[in-house]
Amino acid sequence: MIVVRQSSVIQAIEPLPLMYESFYGLSGKPFQLNPDPSFFFGSKGHRRALAYLEYGLHQSEGFIVITGEIGAGKTTLVRSLLQKLDSRKVVAAQLVSTHLDAEDTLRLVAAAFGLPNKQLKKADLLLSIEMFLLSLTAAGKRALLIVDEAQNLTPRAIEELRMLSNFQLGEHALLQSFLVGQPEFRETMQSPDMQQLRQRVIASYHLGPMDASETEAYIEHRLKHVGWRGSPAFQTGAHEAIFLATDGVPRRINTLCDRLMLSGFLTGATSFSALDVNGVVSEIRDEAGDAAAAAAVARSPEGRQDSTAHSATFGGSNLLGSPALFDMDLSQFKLDADSAQRVRDFVNAHQAGCLEDRLSRIERTLEQTIALLGELADRSSEPAAQTSPVSGKEAE
Numbered sequence: 427m428i429v430v431r432q433s434s435v436i437q438a439i440e441p442l443p444l445m446y447e448s449f450y451g452l453s454g455k456p457f458q459l460n461p462d463p464s465f466f467f468g469s470k471g472h473r474r475a476l477a478y479l480e481y482g483l484h485q486s487e488g489f490i491v492i493t494g495e496i497g498a499g500k501t502t503l504v505r506s507l508l509q510k511l512d513s514r515k516v517v518a519a520q521l522v523s524t525h526l527d528a529e530d531t532l533r534l535v536a537a538a539f540g541l542p543n544k545q546l547k548k549a550d551l552l553l554s555i556e557m558f559l560l561s562l563t564a565a566g567k568r569a570l571l572i573v574d575e576a577q578n579l580t581p582r583a584i585e586e587l588r589m590l591s592n593f594q595l596g597e598h599a600l601l602q603s604f605l606v607g608q609p610e611f612r613e614t615m616q617s618p619d620m621q622q623l624r625q626r627v628i629a630s631y632h633l634g635p636m637d638a639s640e641t642e643a644y645i646e647h648r649l650k651h652v653g654w655r656g657s658p659a660f661q662t663g664a665h666e667a668i669f670l671a672t673d674g675v676p677r678r679i680n681t682l683c684d685r686l687m688l689s690g691f692l693t694g695a696t697s698f699s700a701l702d703v704n705g706v707v708s709e710i711r712d713e714a715g716d717a718a719a720a721a722a723v724a725r726s727p728e729g730r731q732d733s734t735a736h737s738a739t740f741g742g743s744n745l746l747g748s749p750a751l752f753d754m755d756l757s758q759f760k761l762d763a764d765s766a767q768r769v770r771d772f773v774n775a776h777q778a779g780c781l782e783d784r785l786s787r788i789e790r791t792l793e794q795t796i797a798l799l800g801e802l803a804d805r806s807s808e809p810a811a812q813t814s815p816v817s818g819k820e821a822e
Contacts, residue, residue, distance in 0.1 A: 446691035450657055456648040457684040459677060461499075463506040467647045467676075469640045471633050472503055478631045479507050479604065483516070486568055487599035488591065488626045491576075491615065492606045494633030497677025500606050503633070504572055511570075517562055520572040528582040535571060535590065556593050559600035569601045576607030581619055588623045635674035638666060644676065645683060658690050663700035671707045685710060 447455060456465075468476070475492055482490035494500045508518055519538035526534070532551050536543040541554055559569050573579070573587070593600040605611070612632065615624060636644060642665040646654075668686075672678035686698060686706050695702065 446687045447652070449691045450654070450687070452649075452652040452654060454652045455684070456652045456654070457680040457687065459680055459684075461501040461505055463502060463509050465648055465651055466502055466506040467499075467644045469636045469644065471636070472499060475503055475631050475633045476507065478629045479503070482602065482604065482629055483507075483511075483570070485602075485628055487602055488628040489602075489623065490604045491611070491627055491630035492604065492633060493609055493612050493630075495635065495675060496608060497675045498633045498635065499676045500633060501574060502676075504574065504604070504606055508572075515566070516568050516570055518570040518572060520574065522574045523576060523578045523583070525578055525580065526583060527580065528586040531579070531583040531586055535587075538571070539569070555590065556600070559593055560595060563595050563598065563600060571601060571603045572606065573603060574606050576605040577609075577611040577614065578607075579605075579611075579614075581614075581617075584614070584620065584623060588626060591626055636676070637674060638669045641665060641669040641672070641674045641679060644679060648680075648683075657696050658687070659697040661697055661699045664698045664703055667700040667703035667707075671703065682706065682710070 447453070466472070475494075478492065479490055482488070492500060492503070504520070508520070511518055517539070519535070521534045521538045523531070523534075529548050529551070532548065532555070533543040533546075536551060536555055539555070539558060541558055543551060543554070546554065562569050571587075571590075579587075587603060587605075590601050591599065591603065609632070614620065615627075615630075645660070645665065645668065668679060668682055672682055682703070686703060689695070689702070689706055690698060
């Protein structure tokens with residue numbers, strides 16, 4: 427049962443008798459947003475990034491750095507690699523970094539490997555991690571640490587990770603790390619303070635978007651994974667329209683195609699044209715707001731306005747509200763009157779739910795901003811003697 431909020435009244439709506447998966451004869455959702463390694467698509471860029479990760483595993487030391495835009499497929503790439511690892515030989519731990527200080531980062535590393543870390547002093551924490559890594563080596567295993575969202579790491583946290591790479595047994599490194607983050611992490615790596623870390627990086631790769639032909643192959647790959655047999659069909663120009671609207675970024679493609687499939691289900695479409703794609707793009711752009719789209723276009727390196735206006739919407743807003751269909755003709759679906767009315771009620775209520783969800787996100791953002799400003803104010807009021815140069819940079 428789906429529960430939605432409409433006009434401050436909680437309403438319970440029975441599950442829809444049909445959704446687009448069953449309508450098109452698919453075994454599941456082909457364009458889900460959650461990273462799923464079973465959907466991994468080997469574009470040129472993704473194959474090369476995976477090759478760098480596998481090369482790093484073979485070297486058994488140092489750091490491998492993978493960067494890419496939001497939604498480029500970095501997490502799916504890492505999870506695909508993890509699936510290939512032999513757990514009898516490699517013990518992998520993954521953590522998603524946030525803006526934590528150095529000691530808290532060490533605690534996250536310990537927790538990721540399943541080590542107790544509460545109320546331990548830093549020296550004891552480091553000793554616990556080192557003893558664990560030595561025990562793995564004695565058992566003929568290796569330790570791999572994967573840090574996602576590495577762009578959130580503070581300089582001090584990065585330094586602590588570098589210091590962990592110093593743990594050795596003879597000439598054998600006890601820990602290898604993969605740092606996965608957004609493009610700004612590349613800038614962090616180029617700063618003078620990161621010279622020692624750069625010397626430990628044995629390979630790095632920036633994962634870019636897919637080209638037009640890869641975008642078409644990517645869409646068909648995901649559809650075939652859930653049993654697609656040609657319905658819905660994509661008419662000439664439809665794939666190109668999707669590419670222009672998303673710039674070949676996988677998550678944007680998933681967002682657009684998921685919405686396109688839903689729209690096709692609601693209208694009974696068995697094929698999609700470029701006009702259908704552009705119509706869905708316009709709906710999403712309108713929901714995001716013209717001002718947000720224009721601001722995102724201004725941030726585009728190329729400054730393209732015709733196609734990037736749409737792609738910027740997908741990059742900055744994952745709005746998936748349904749189209750404004752309050753009085754749909756559902757006779758072609760051969761539904762009884764009660765089922766047809768439930769479909770209409772679902773769409774109407776979903777519209778209200780989307781609006782409330784956007785308002786809730788704005789409210790949460792404001793709360794986080796106020797909390798951050800309060801924290802900065804507290805830091806600025808501390809005596810200068812208690813503020814080290816490094817923490818001063820972090821406060822800025």
